[in-house]
Amino acid sequence: MPGNGISLEAQGLTRIYGRGSEEVRALDGVSLQIRKGEFVSFMGPSGSGKTTLVNLLGCLENPTSGDLHLAGRHIFGHGQVLGERDLTRIRREVFGYIFQNFYLIPTLTVRENVALPLAFYTKPGADVEVEHILGKLGMEHRLDHLPGQISGGEMQRVAIARALVNRPEILLADEPTGNLDTTRTGEIGEILQELNRSTGLTILMVTHNPELGRLGGRHIEMRDGQAYET
Amino acid sequence: MISKFQIAHKNLLRKKARTLLTLVGIILSSWVLVSLLGFNRGYEKALNRDIDNMGYQVMVMAKGCPYEAATMMLQGGAGLRYIEEDVAKSIETRPEVDKVTPILMQAFFDPNKGDGGGIAGYFGIDLATFPAMKPFLRFHKGGWFKDPTAAEAVMGYEAAELEQREVGDLILVPEKNVQLQVVGILERTGTQDDGTIFVPLKTLQKISALDKITTIGIKVKKDADITKLEAALYQLPDMQVVSFSQVKQTILKLIATARVMVLSIAVIALLIAMVGVVNTVLMSVLERKHEIGILKTMGAMPGDIFRLVWTETLILCACGGLAGIGLALGFARLSDLLVRRVLPYAPGGELVAIDVRLALLTLLIIVAVGLLSGMYPAWKAGRIRPLDSIRGEG
Numbered sequence: 193m194p195g196n197g198i199s200l201e202a203q204g205l206t207r208i209y210g211r212g213s214e215e216v217r218a219l220d221g222v223s224l225q226i227r228k229g230e231f232v233s234f235m236g237p238s239g240s241g242k243t244t245l246v247n248l249l250g251c252l253e254n255p256t257s258g259d260l261h262l263a264g265r266h267i268f269g270h271g272q273v274l275g276e277r278d279l280t281r282i283r284r285e286v287f288g289y290i291f292q293n294f295y296l297i298p299t300l301t302v303r304e305n306v307a308l309p310l311a312f313y314t315k316p317g318a319d320v321e322v323e324h325i326l327g328k329l330g331m332e333h334r335l336d337h338l339p340g341q342i343s344g345g346e347m348q349r350v351a352i353a354r355a356l357v358n359r360p361e362i363l364l365a366d367e368p369t370g371n372l373d374t375t376r377t378g379e380i381g382e383i384l385q386e387l388n389r390s391t392g393l394t395i396l397m398v399t400h401n402p403e404l405g406r407l408g409g410r411h412i413e414m415r416d417g418q419a420y421e422t
Numbered sequence: 423m424i425s426k427f428q429i430a431h432k433n434l435l436r437k438k439a440r441t442l443l444t445l446v447g448i449i450l451s452s453w454v455l456v457s458l459l460g461f462n463r464g465y466e467k468a469l470n471r472d473i474d475n476m477g478y479q480v481m482v483m484a485k486g487c488p489y490e491a492a493t494m495m496l497q498g499g500a501g502l503r504y505i506e507e508d509v510a511k512s513i514e515t516r517p518e519v520d521k522v523t524p525i526l527m528q529a530f531f532d533p534n535k536g537d538g539g540g541i542a543g544y545f546g547i548d549l550a551t552f553p554a555m556k557p558f559l560r561f562h563k564g565g566w567f568k569d570p571t572a573a574e575a576v577m578g579y580e581a582a583e584l585e586q587r588e589v590g591d592l593i594l595v596p597e598k599n600v601q602l603q604v605v606g607i608l609e610r611t612g613t614q615d616d617g618t619i620f621v622p623l624k625t626l627q628k629i630s631a632l633d634k635i636t637t638i639g640i641k642v643k644k645d646a647d648i649t650k651l652e653a654a655l656y657q658l659p660d661m662q663v664v665s666f667s668q669v670k671q672t673i674l675k676l677i678a679t680a681r682v683m684v685l686s687i688a689v690i691a692l693l694i695a696m697v698g699v700v701n702t703v704l705m706s707v708l709e710r711k712h713e714i715g716i717l718k719t720m721g722a723m724p725g726d727i728f729r730l731v732w733t734e735t736l737i738l739c740a741c742g743g744l745a746g747i748g749l750a751l752g753f754a755r756l757s758d759l760l761v762r763r764v765l766p767y768a769p770g771g772e773l774v775a776i777d778v779r780l781a782l783l784t785l786l787i788i789v790a791v792g793l794l795s796g797m798y799p800a801w802k803a804g805r806i807r808p809l810d811s812i813r814g815e816g
Contacts, residue, residue, distance in 0.1 A: 252719070252809050276724060276807065283808075284721025295716040299432040304424045311424050313721035320423070358721065 198264070199362060199394050200226040200249055205258035207244050207417075218244040220417035221258065228361075229392040231385065233399060233408030240414040242398045243366055249396060250289065250364040251282045262286060263361070284313045288355030288363045292370035294347045296339040296354075302326065303335045306353045315358040325353045329383060345376030352383060363387070365397040369404055381407045426726070430733035433706065441738070444695075444702040448742025448788065449749065451695035455688045456750045456784040457757045457774055462681055464775030465768075468612075469673060472769040473666040475613045477555035478523070478639035479648060481664040482513065482655055504634035509658065513638060516654060518646035523551040525637040526626050532596035542596055544575075544619050546626030546635075555641055559615065564589040564606030571624045576606040580616040593619070598629050612771035680764070692788075695742075696795040703735055703799040707806075715808040724804035731803045735796025736789065743788035747781045750774075 207219040219241045226232055226249075234242040248255050251267065251274075259269030267282060268274065274282075283289075296305045306322045314320065326332055329349045334342055339350070348368060355363060365384065369377035381404045387393050388409075399405050413420045434441045473479075484503030510524045526546035533539040549570050553559065562582075567574045577587055582604070587593060592601045602621060610616055627633055642648050648665065655663045707714070714727055722730075750757070754774050762768045 247809060253807075276718075280718060280721060280723055283719060287719075289716075289719045291716070293712070295713055297429070297432070297713060299436050300424065300429070304428075307424045308429070308717070309720035311426055311429060312717065312723070312726050354720070 197227050198225055199228045199230070199262075200224075201259075201261040202249060203259045203269075205245065205248055205255050205260065207241075207248060207253075208256045217417055219248065219255070222417070222419045224412070224419055226394065226396065228394055229388070230410055231388040231395045231397070231408040232410045232412060233397050233405040234412050234414055234419075235399060235402070235405045236414030241417040242414040244417075245414065245419065246364055246366060246396055246398050250287050250362075251279050253279075284309075284358065285315065286361050288358065288360035290348065290351045290355050290363070290365045290368050292367040294339070294344075294351045294371075296347055296350055298339050301336050301338055302331060302342065302350050305339065305350055306357055308354060309358050313358065318358045320357075322353070322357065325356055326350070329353050343376070344372050345379055348372065348376070348380050349383065352380075352387075356387075360393070362394040362396060365395065365399075367398055367400065369399070369401060377401060377404060426730050427733055427737075430730055431737055433710070434734055434737060437706070440702055440705070444698045444738060445742045445745070447695040447698040448739055448792070449746040451688070451691040452743045452746025452784055452788045453750045453753075454691045455787065456747050456776055456781060457754075458684050458688045459780055459784060460750070460754070460774040460776035461684070461757075461761055463780065464773045465677060466674065467775055468769040468771040468773055469670055471771055472613050473670055475556070475558065475611060475615065476639065476666065477552075478521075478641045479666055480640040480642060480652065480655070481666070482509070482638040482640065482658070483636060483662050483664065485660050485662045504632065504636055505638070505661070507633070507635055509661070510635070510638045513640060513655070516651060518642055518648070518651040519640055520643040520646075521551060521555055521641040523555050523639045523641075524548050524623060524635040525552070525639060526623055526630070526632070526635045527637060528626055528630050530595060530597045534596075542619070544595070544621050544626055546623040547620050548623045552620075552639075555639065556615075559611065560609040562607045562609045564604070567605060567622045570622050571628075572605075572622055573600070573602050573625055574605045574622065575602040576608065576620040577604055578608050578616040578618045578620075579610040581619055582607040584617075595629055600629050614770060616770065692791060696791055699735060699738060699792055699795045700799060702738070703731060703796055704802070706734070707731060707799045707803040711806055711810060714803055714806045715810045718806070718808040727806070728800045728804040731800035732793060732796050735792050735800070739789045739792030740785070743785045743792075746788070747776075747784055751776055751781070 201224075203223045205219055205222045206217070209216045209218055222245055234246060236242050247253055248260065251262075254273045255268055260267045262282065263286070297308065300308065303322055303326070306326060310318065310320060323332065323335060326335060329352060331346060331349050331353065334346060339347055342350070363384075368384070369380050372380065384395055384397065385407050388395050395408070397404070397408060405411060411422045413422045482505075484505050507524055510522050513519060514522045528544045528546065529541045530544070531539060532542040535542060549567055553566055562579060564576070566576060575593060577585075582588075585593070587604050587607070589604055589607060591604045593604060594601055602625075608615065623635070640651075642651060648667070652663055652665055655661065717727060754776060757774045758772065761773050
């Protein structure tokens with residue numbers, strides 16, 4: 193059972209997808225523990241199951257079988273399937289997400305994009321000072337710019353600020369630098385590392401980039417739906 | 423902080439051309455709807471006003487088609503046959519009757535009127551009773567005749583304007599070569615009186631070489647039983663009774679078919695606009711599938727997404743509805759002219775009457791139908807799963 197300092201605990205997480213009459217075992221009985229404040233990199237070839245694992249850990253979908261505990265709270269298991277509402281409640285309380293494709297709203301300014309989650313839910317203690325977060329990410333000079341007017345690296349900074357605005361306990365980053373050049377990749381990597389160090393934010397990052405992967409304090413290699421500590 | 427309303431508003435601005443086209447559809451349908459609802463109300467109101475401005479509720483005339491006669495009278499034409507003046511005196515003794523007024527309507531062919539000549543209509547009226555029945559008539563210039571046998575005329579506002587007559591001018595009665603002096607021009611009433619030339623009854627009888635009348639106007643006492651009076655009047659030999667409440671009902675029945683047809687057109691226009699709304703909002707939802715998924719990862723519940731998309735529909739319909747109503751108000755006179763062209767009988771005054779209540783009702787209909795149309799796209803958006811927005815490698 194999860195004890196002190198344990199942020200996430202997965203036991204025998206399995207995810208099977210149907211593809212026509214064929215079953216694809218994307219994740220095959222993965223068990224792992226993640227402590228508060230850890231920076232974990234998930235690496236591995238395409239189709240190895242790393243995104244599926246992070247999606248399950250991030251409550252973006254239900255597993256086919258297996259248990260998941262989140263800060264001592266039982267989330268999945270015993271055949272229980274959570275509905276979209278329950279998943280959303282957990283997500284907005286615990287997680288922040290950043291993705292390869294940023295998904296900023298093109299008609300909203302940088303400031304408005306970051307404030308967007310607050311239109312739906314404001315967690316007690318949320319950092320409603322949007323300018324403050326953007327300032328920490330070096331974006332204070334771009335507050336009123338539209339996404340189309342800033343660079344890819346800046347867009348990802350905005351996406352990070354948006355993910356942080358409700359003060360999440362865990363940040364999930366799925367290929368956060370997949371669309372960026374080497375310089376920008378380094379910048380985003382530094383930002384994530386600094387966030388982890390200075391705020392103790394737990395970060396789970398999926399990446400193909402070995403250099404970025406090395407920034408994490410802990411590395412998990414995914415192969416054929418199974419997780420291996422490296 | 424940004425509100426859901428601001429998010430919805432900015433989403434609509436993304437595809438400006440598509441939003442504009444959808445708005446045009448809604449504007450047109452609300453324009454048509456409010457104008458037609460305004461016509462439904464305005465026509466009846468105008469008809470009532472025309473009939474009230476007759477000054478009398480019942481007309482008696484020699485036998486013939488009563489409705490044709492009534493319509494001719496409303497349009498300033500002549501009655502069909504003649505009746506004795508004594509009949510008016512006998513009717514006046516009835517307990518239900520407040521006042522009676524004898525009228526002689528005459529039409530003469532005027533070769534100088536229009537291209538190929540036309541009919542000039544004259545109303546012979548009794549100075550002692552007719553003005554008292556129409557106390558609302560006001561003079562633009564001059565006044566009533568000096569005496570009941572004077573060779574004088576009072577012209578309706580439009581009749582004077584059309585013939586460019588002023589007080590003191592002489593007019594020639596066609597066919598009879600008799601001159602009448604214009605002693606008064608009435609103010610505009612918005613009724614058929616505007617196009618009428620009034621002459622003292624005795625003078626018109628003398629010109630026409632008649633000692634009879636065509637019509638008796640009867641004003642009924644307040645709270646008197648009109649049906650009882652009509653039943654008694656029907657007993658008069660060779661007399662036709664026209665009750666204006668019946669005339670009104672008959673005209674409204676005639677117009678009912680046209681009203682149903684135009685309302686059907688309005689409903690079809692509304693449906694077409696709403697299909698446009700469904701299309702626009704649904705397309706927008708499908709295009710933003712990834713973004714909607716991301717909103718869900720941020721904590722937006724299905725209900726939040728539903729309301730967000732619904733708000734877009736609300737903005738579209740409210741803006742389109744308001745603009746359509748504004749245009750309908752701005753172009754009310756144009757609608758009035760178009761409606762008048764297609765109607766067999768159009769009363770005077772404002773035919774398309776749009777007031778605040780009607781405007782609000784139209785806005786409510788447009789918004790309600792719009793929100794109904796927006797339900798499907800909003801529901802579909804609410805069901806998008808966040809995972810749909812993430813292109814992972816599995």
